[in-house]
Amino acid sequence: MNNVNANYELLLQKAEEYRNSLGYGEKIRIRVGSATCEHAAGSQIVYEEFQKHILSSGRQDIILEKTGCTGRCSCEPIVGVFIPNKLPVKYQLVKRETVHKIFMDHIVGGKVVPENLLDKTPDSCKYHILMCDGTGCGGALDSGLRFQFEMKIAELGLKPEEVWLTHIGCLGFCTIMDKKEQTVQVMVRPDNIIYKIKTIKDIEDIIDSHFKKGKVVQRLVAKEKPISQRFYNLYGDVAFFNKQTRIALRNAGVVNPESIYDYLHYKGFLALKEVLQKNDPEWVVKQITESKLRGRGGGGFPTGQKWASARKTQEKIRYIICNADEGDPGAFMDRSMLESDPFSIVEGMIIGGFAIGAQKGYFYIRAEYPLAVERISHAIEECRKHNLLGQNILGSDFSFDLEIRLGAGAFVCGEETALIHSIEGERGQPRVRPPYPTESGLWGKPTVINNVETFANVPPIIVYGPDWFAQVGTRNSGGTKVFALAGKIQRTGLVEVPMGTTLRDIVYGIGGGPAGGRKAKAIQTGGPAGGCIPEKYFDTPVDFDTLGKLGSIMGSGGMIVLDEDDCMVDVAKFYMEFCQDESCGKCTPCREGTKRILETLTRITEGKGTEEDLAKLERLAKLVKKSSLCGLGKAAPNPILSTLNYFRDEYEAHVRDKKCPAHKCRSLIHYVIDPEKCVGCTMCAKNCPVPCITGERKEVHVIDTARCIKCGRCFEVCRFKAVKKL
Amino acid sequence: MCTHNNIQNTDNWKEVEGFAKKALPEHIVAFIEECRQDANPESKLIKVLQLVQEHFGYLGRTQMDAVAQLLQVPMAKVSGVATFYHFFRLVPRGKYLIRVCLGTACYVKGAERVVDKFKEELGIRFGETTKDGLFSLEGTRCLGCCGLAPVVEINEEIFGQVTPDKIPAILEHFTEKESEIKTQ
Incomplete structure (x- = not known):
């Protein structure tokens, strides 16, 4: 028996002491979003302005702090105002001028500023009910309990100012409850209590006792805390968020990314503690395998299997690498996670290191993300200080350390063998596999490379169990996937949904569809290696396999919505330009093929293409796909092949009628x-x-x-x- | 053997080392010496070049020579790495580096027109620097702020939702800053 538990308890105690000394729980808290995108929107000025206001007011009961980004990009900067025992209030698009109004009206005067409320959430109500609409609660749907609740509220004449009910996607709770017992989960804010209801009587009790007398109905309270609860405590009233299931992004916008104590307070390093206490690497690998977690970087390789094969090797020196070289244009979830919740990625890596028996890990981060680098370095420093990295972590026998290596702007370095070369200080060119890095990787040693999001999912799998995680997703892919929704859409941002959610739900349900009632024409998934999926396939449930069947890929999760103004030939050309430029030049099909494809596409968009060109294009694209050395070349033709398949009429209009239907190609308009x-x-x-x-x-x-x-x-x-x- | 600048054709390591150390600022020399203690010093080459570029704004031949000597890696490898990665520049650039994001989200939201406007306003093309040495223009890979597309980064400062008509004001912001510095 080791003393991991005691050491962890000590850490927790320290964290609580620190938070208490600052007055958490009693004081008003103002949280300003702080990540690259938030800064771009002006959040630093907002932060300073709040600082000035607090100083000049002389008030001691206000804590001003930073938090990561929640992923609601087009509403940034986002500011949260948390007054004890009141519903949290979030403001959007806060400018320097709005700070004064928020401070005077809300913090001093106690009156919410309605015009800046995030996504126009109602400004005040005494109780807010979140009703889980997740499939796990589906059985109860038939009994009409959901409608009963609404009816009862109406019947009793409770006004929206008193009780207000919203339906949400899933609390991420379904599997903790007894599977035989059909209940509907409801969460009541601001008390943040979760009830399991079964009968109409339960509903009446909650209304009578809780809403009218302020007394919690103990017999219905769920004992367990779902993973997303903390997130919903804060953001449960925002439509953009409450249709999501937040696992990888569970802490984004909840914790202060620069405070290890904050992370500890929110169950941080609990998974690591359990792992070290059990002291059984095989068990960890088994958990990950059973969870059906698949690599989130794009390939979708089962993570458990990867870890197991690294464990099998004879070599004792092993490495683990976090691939944070997020090069896909249009994907920014890794940046957000690194900036908003750095500790959980570090924790995931330590667990991974323990599972495969590594002594050292590397973070490979793009140099284009300076804030992410800063936050991760800080997190590593803090972990070293608190014995979470270094010799004998938490008093166990396990020693492990992390080091950051910066990328230098080469897209191909996202490919694992190229990434290894880059860490070794070489030109980032890929090599032939096998041997796979799990057998012979960094300096010839067994190496596991996983993506940021994959590591972010590891701690919750350990804490909540693999069954729960597997059940969230589809048959072959467990859990959720974070998508970066951008392009011609109203609500841009990060969207985390269970595997198997349809594209339509993502684009229209969460993203609100294109602005001005326009129609989405297609969605481009997976970055330059992905394809364009036309509107008629929007009802496809998304996972690694289904997207592959449609000629696209999951990739790292970029989703760009295209509308009638986008020319598909031009989009294909855009991606080919990217791939051609990023081709490392090692293998001929990719180096020469992408160049010729690009020339052909350029001809077509300039109105000089012939019908013969289309056949040539298709043949060449297939050839490059088949014969390239690494993933970059193999996937580079995907945008061409998918647009040729689904939007051939547009290509034909370009070559036959010399017209660009979307009026985009300059030479043809x-x-x-x-x-x-x-x-x-x-x-x-x-x-x-x-x-x-x-x-x-x-x-x-x-x-x-x-x-x-x-x-x-x-x-x-x-x-x-x-x-x-x- | 190096035949460039001060580093003469010589076998005298002390002399070579002396010239090399003079070519680089102290903190970089110290960093390289620290690296040499590690198991795989050559793996830090990219980091060293990043430091050099941070200090000088670009990678000059003299500095690359010095890095090759001090880190004990062939010059061919140093230049191979320096030319492979987009991040490295071999020519000096302007005081303010304008990088227009050419990621997909920015592209569909009109990054091309932003680029055109910058070119028109500054009278330079991609990879060039204005005559006064103030601005350089580059395209860049996705900056990860797709929600604010189109995005422009000028020396680590990010500008979101940039439209062509906002560009003169953005440039003015920097030229004003410059003239303020001058008058002081």
Whole structure:
């Protein structure tokens, strides 16, 4: 028996003492989002402004702190105001000027500032009920309990200011409850109590006792705490969040990423403690295998299997690497996790290191993410200070340390053998596999490489058990996946949903669809290695296998929504430009093939393509896919093949009719002025850089198409929609 | 053997070391010496070059030579690594490096037009620097702020939702800063 438990308890005690000394629980807390994207939106200025306000007010009962990003990108900067015993209030798009109003009205005056509430959440209600709509609670759906609750509230005439009910995706709770017992979970905020209800009587009791008299109905209270509870405590009222299931992102926007004590307070390192206490690496590997966790970097290789094969080798020196070289354009979940919850990635890595028997681990982070590097270095330092890294971790026999290595801007380094070369200080070029890195990796030693999100999932699997995790996902892929939703969509941001959620639910249910009621044409998943999935397949449940069948990949989880204004040929060309530029040049199919494909695509978008080109393009793309050395080349043709498959008509329009249906390809469009709409304001002529627009004031203007450079400036400045793209 | 600048054709290690140390600032020399104590010193090459670029703004031939000598790796490897990774620059750049994100989200939201406007305003192309040495223009891989697309990064400061008409004001912000420094 080792004394891991005692050491961990000591740490916890320290954390609580620290938090108490600061006055957590009694004081008002203001939390300002702090991550690269938040900073870009101006959160640092907001933070300083709050600091000034607190100082000049002389108030001692306010804690100002930073938190990571929640992933609700287009609403940043986000500020949370937490007054004890009141529902947490979150503000969006906070500017320097709004800080004063929030401070005076809300913190001093006690009145919420309605115009900045995050996603227009109701400003005040006494109790907020979150009702789980997850499939795990599905059995009870039939008995109509959900509707009963709403009806009862209406029947008793409880007003929205008193009790307000929202349906949420899943509390991530389903599997902790007794499987035979069909109950619906409801969470009551701000008390943050979870009830399991079975009958109408239960509902009546909750309303009578809790809502009317303020007394908790003990007999219905769930003893266990679901993983997402902390997140819902804070963000349960926001539609963007409550349709998600947060496992990997459980702490994003909840913990202070720069405080190890905060992380400890939220059950941090509990998984590590359990692992070290059990002291059985095989057990850890078994848990991970049973959880059906698959690598989140894109390949989807079962993590447990990878760990097991590294364990099998004779070699005693082994390494574990965290691949944080997030190069996919349009994917930013790894950055968010590194910046918002660095300790959990570190914890996942230590557990991984223990499981495979490694002595040393490396973080390979892109140099483009300076804040992530800073947060991870800080987390590593803190862990060393608290005996969570280094010799005899928590008093066990296990010694392990971490080191950061920076990438230098090469997309191909996301490929594992190239990444290893890069850590060794070489040019980041891939090599032939096998041998796989688990047999011969870094400096020829067995090496396990996992993605950031994979490591983020490890601690919850240990704490909540593999069965729970496996049940969240589909048959072959356990758990959730974080997607970075961007492009032509209203609510951009990070979305974590169970494997098997449909694309439609993600794009329309959570993302709100494209702005202005436009129609989404396709969704591009998986970055430059992925494909474009047309709207008609939006009802496909998403996991590694289904996306593969549609000719795309899960990739690291980038999702770019495209609408009618996006030309699919142009999108394919964009990705090919990227891959061509990033091709390391080692193997011929990728080096030469991508170049020729790009030339062909460029010809097509310039209106010089022929129908023969399409056949050539398809043949060449298939060839590159089959014969390239590494994943980059093998996947580079995916955007072409998928668009050729689903949007062949657009390609044909380019080569046959020399027209770009989306009016995107510059060589194939021209601008004209509609004489009926033109009022002769001269705006277009003034802004034309060539200038090729002529016309007198208050008379119809004309574009000389021969001289026009098609910059589109006139189209943008015309206030009468008289300029047309044809 | 190096035949460049101060490092002469010589077998005298002391002399070579002396020249090499002079070419690099102290903290980098100290870092390299620290690396040499480790098991795999050559693996720190990228980190060393990053430090050099951070200090000088680019990787000059003299500095690369010095790194090769002090870290005891062939110059061919140093230059091989320096030319492989996008992050490294072999020519000096302007005081403010404008990097326009060309990730997918930015691209579909009009990064191309942002690039055009920068080119028009500054009169330079990608990879070039303005005559006053103030601005350099580059395209960059996804900066991970897709929610704020299109995004532009100028010396670690990030600007979100940039439209072409916002660009003159952004540039002015920096030129004003410069003239303030000058008057002081």
